[in-house]
Amino acid sequence: MTLLGILARAMSKAGMAKPSCLVKPVSLTRIPGRYLAHQEGLPKLPVPPLSQTCDRYLAVLEPIMESEELNHTRTLVEEFQRPGGVGERLQQGLERRAQKAENWLSDWWLQTAYLDYRMPVVIHSSPGVVLPRLEFSDRQGQIRYAAKLIAGVLDFKTMIDNETLPVEYLGGKPLCMNQYYRVLSSCRVPGLKRDSVVNYASSKRPPTHITVVHNFQFFVLDVYNSDGTPLTVDQLYLQLEKIWNSSLQTNKEPVGILTSNHRNSWGKAYANLIKGKNSFEDQVTWYDHLQPLLDKTNKDSVRAIQKSIFTVCLDAPMPRVSDDLYRTRAATQMLHGGGSRWNSGNRWFDKTLQFIVGEDGTCGMIYEHAPAEGPPIVALIDHVVEYTKKSDMVRTPMVPLATPQKLRFNISPEIKKDIEEAKQNMNIMVHDLDMNVIVFSYFGKNVPKSYKLSPDAFIQVALQLAYYRMYRRCCATYESASLRMFRLGRTDTIRSASIDSAAFVRAMDDPSIQNSEKVALLEKAVKAHRAYTDMAIRGQAIDRHLLGLKLQAIEDLSALPDIFMDTSYAAANHYNLSTSQVPAKTDCVMCFGPVVPDGYGVCYNPMEEHINFSVSAFNSCADTNASRLAHGLQDALLDLKALLEQTPKARL
Numbered sequence: 001m002t003l004l005g006i007l008a009r010a011m012s013k014a015g016m017a018k019p020s021c022l023v024k025p026v027s028l029t030r031i032p033g034r035y036l037a038h039q040e041g042l043p044k045l046p047v048p049p050l051s052q053t054c055d056r057y058l059a060v061l062e063p064i065m066e067s068e069e070l071n072h073t074r075t076l077v078e079e080f081q082r083p084g085g086v087g088e089r090l091q092q093g094l095e096r097r098a099q100k101a102e103n104w105l106s107d108w109w110l111q112t113a114y115l116d117y118r119m120p121v122v123i124h125s126s127p128g129v130v131l132p133r134l135e136f137s138d139r140q141g142q143i144r145y146a147a148k149l150i151a152g153v154l155d156f157k158t159m160i161d162n163e164t165l166p167v168e169y170l171g172g173k174p175l176c177m178n179q180y181y182r183v184l185s186s187c188r189v190p191g192l193k194r195d196s197v198v199n200y201a202s203s204k205r206p207p208t209h210i211t212v213v214h215n216f217q218f219f220v221l222d223v224y225n226s227d228g229t230p231l232t233v234d235q236l237y238l239q240l241e242k243i244w245n246s247s248l249q250t251n252k253e254p255v256g257i258l259t260s261n262h263r264n265s266w267g268k269a270y271a272n273l274i275k276g277k278n279s280f281e282d283q284v285t286w287y288d289h290l291q292p293l294l295d296k297t298n299k300d301s302v303r304a305i306q307k308s309i310f311t312v313c314l315d316a317p318m319p320r321v322s323d324d325l326y327r328t329r330a331a332t333q334m335l336h337g338g339g340s341r342w343n344s345g346n347r348w349f350d351k352t353l354q355f356i357v358g359e360d361g362t363c364g365m366i367y368e369h370a371p372a373e374g375p376p377i378v379a380l381i382d383h384v385v386e387y388t389k390k391s392d393m394v395r396t397p398m399v400p401l402a403t404p405q406k407l408r409f410n411i412s413p414e415i416k417k418d419i420e421e422a423k424q425n426m427n428i429m430v431h432d433l434d435m436n437v438i439v440f441s442y443f444g445k446n447v448p449k450s451y452k453l454s455p456d457a458f459i460q461v462a463l464q465l466a467y468y469r470m471y472r473r474c475c476a477t478y479e480s481a482s483l484r485m486f487r488l489g490r491t492d493t494i495r496s497a498s499i500d501s502a503a504f505v506r507a508m509d510d511p512s513i514q515n516s517e518k519v520a521l522l523e524k525a526v527k528a529h530r531a532y533t534d535m536a537i538r539g540q541a542i543d544r545h546l547l548g549l550k551l552q553a554i555e556d557l558s559a560l561p562d563i564f565m566d567t568s569y570a571a572a573n574h575y576n577l578s579t580s581q582v583p584a585k586t587d588c589v590m591c592f593g594p595v596v597p598d599g600y601g602v603c604y605n606p607m608e609e610h611i612n613f614s615v616s617a618f619n620s621c622a623d624t625n626a627s628r629l630a631h632g633l634q635d636a637l638l639d640l641k642a643l644l645e646q647t648p649k650a651r652l
């Protein structure tokens with residue numbers, strides 16, 4: 001941590017106000033605190049001024065739109081914000097909503113970004129995390145590690161339950177901790193048109209079990225002793241061994257693969273699965289007397305998964321690949337499981353937290369995104385990884401424990417058909433995912449810091465350069481910014497393609513421009529990005545505000561205002577680059593899919609001396625290539641460093 005960081009943390013611990021020189025740059029720190037009192041002290045998410053958002057909207061369109069379209073949009077924006085016009089009316093509606101609600105955006109965001117989104121959660125929504133490769137390649141190692149991992153998560157859960165989780169800080173400001181209370185004992189539930197999320201953590205009798213899946217077979221594993229203490233690693237080991245031994249058959253129906261389907265299809269299949277309403281029952285009369293049984297079995301099994309604290313997937317080994325490709329392959333295993341022949345059926349993709357422990361030492365997780373953002377999940381991972389490193393585990397006196405229950409599913413012919421369809425779709429998705437993971441080992445946050453540049457902004461500008469070099473144009477670029485400074489805050493968008501980044505990327509490879517000028521443009525672009533970030537995390541970015549105005553229009557008006565029907569609005573939301581920084585203490589790789597058919601998903605974990613990043617794209621798009629962009633990013637980072645080194649005045 002920088003001296004400034006240490007000072008800022010010490011001062012915030014002492015409850016002292018920071019002089020302005022300490023407000024920036026911001027960094028994330030953790031100090032102990034109590035949940036409820038803390039939450040109430042957090043500010044509410046503001047509604048930015050209408051004219052500010054309109055002006056900034058036009059500015060972000062500049063690098064990505066042609067001037068003719070931009071001129072048209074200018075007239076629409078002017079009309080929208082004219083005094084007494086529709087913009088003002090919507091703004092007032094939004095401000096009223098903000099007064100009444102705890103957070104004017106959070107419910108809308110949950111619905112529009114997640115629950116109404118009908119694409120499969122696999123690749124299109126759920127992120128993956130790859131842990132550093134573990135040193136085992138057999139069943140015993142797998143079970144041992146899974147036992148430690150479960151104990152580590154339960155240790156973290158104790159902090160959540162006791163409300164002793166250290167409060168996090170960003171830029172000296174305390175962050176909303178609500179997401180930590182949303183991820184355990186939680187699950188997404190498919191609907192015919194819209195999904196929902198269930199959470200059992202604060203129910204009268206919170207669950208005491210997890211679910212474990214091996215060879216596509218799900219088990220309920222109670223992880224607490226009757227006195228309320230969590231099972232020890234040794235106890236968990238024995239229980240997992242029992243599970244492993246009672247799921248040796250590899251020919252079971254992968255019922256979990258249903259959760260990977262398009263949400264409407266899965267919604268329909270789900271209704272069949274738990275209600276048993278399908279053609280099979282209508283046709284086969286002798287089956288009628290079994291009907292109540294069928295309903296209950298499937299329903300109870302599904303409920304046991306949904307209620308469970310989390311899921312552990314004991315994966316079969318995947319085909320070996322070279323060390324170079326290992327992380328790329330592991331990333332795909334986390335995101336989709338490798339296809340129906342491999343581990344894709346060894347999942348319940350609706351489950352909020354699924355920890356994956358492969359027999360070949362490939363470990364990580366996949367999480368369903370609706371309830372929470374990456375940072376709380378990664379904080380949990382960091383805790384678990386530290387926990388699993390503790391060597392001397394306590395030996396416990398062995399009391400006999402009940403055998404974990406296998407969850408039964410009655411598979412009607414219709415469900416069987418749904419499973420086959422889900423398998424096919426999954427295999428298409430698997431083939432379509434173009435993934436590339438790179439460990440950029442030349443430098444990390446240290447180099448930009450030594451030039452007094454924000455590392456995140458530096459990486460984003462490098463990415464702009466890499467994209468420009470491939471396509472000779474700038475594209476709408478999304479970077480996640482945390483809104484957790486506000487109560488129930490989720491994210492807003494940092495638009496990394498700016499007027500300044502465009503000026504820099506155009507100049508960088510132009511031999512007629514002097515290096516000193518390039519450095520000046522680089523610094524300007526980096527600073528502009530950092531300024532956008534500051535604005536975003538303070539609730540003053542444009543994207544959630546525009547979304548709010550649009551949703552307010554849907555509620556209040558009979559037609560959408562023209563600015564939302566405009567080509568520029570569609571183009572601005574077509575993110576060819578969808579990116580996110582998720583810093584972790586652990587040397588892990590985070591990944592997610594692109595958000596448009598011709599786009600890239602880029603996730604990076606910048607460490608002090610290296611950067612892990614993943615790039616995803618779709619093979620079905622002829623214009624994209626994950627490996628090319630990943631290598632382009634690597635080159636761009638090296639070129640930026642070389643430019644700064646070669647230009648004597650660059651080091652301030």
Ligand code: COA
Pocket residue numbers: 001002005025026027028372373374375445448449450451452453454455456457480481482483491494530533537580581582
């Ligand atoms: N000179 C020297 N050091 C600087 C600097 C400068 N000009 N600017 C920043 N730094 C330092 C910071 O102090 C920090 O130090 P640390 O390593 O000791 O913590 C470090 O560089 C990183 O700062 P920076 O790269 O600017 O980024 P950030 O940590 O402020 O992160 C965001 C920027 C946008 C990622 C962050 O604000 C955010 O919103 N994070 C959450 C994103 C999220 O939710 N992602 C997942 C979505 S699911």
Ligand code: HC5
Pocket residue numbers: 127128129373374377378478479480481490491578579580581582590591592595603
């Ligand atoms: C474990 C890493 C998770 C990162 C997930 C993430 O960044 O999700 C973004 C959430 C948001 O609201 O910005 C969405 N995105 C993947 C499309 C960038």
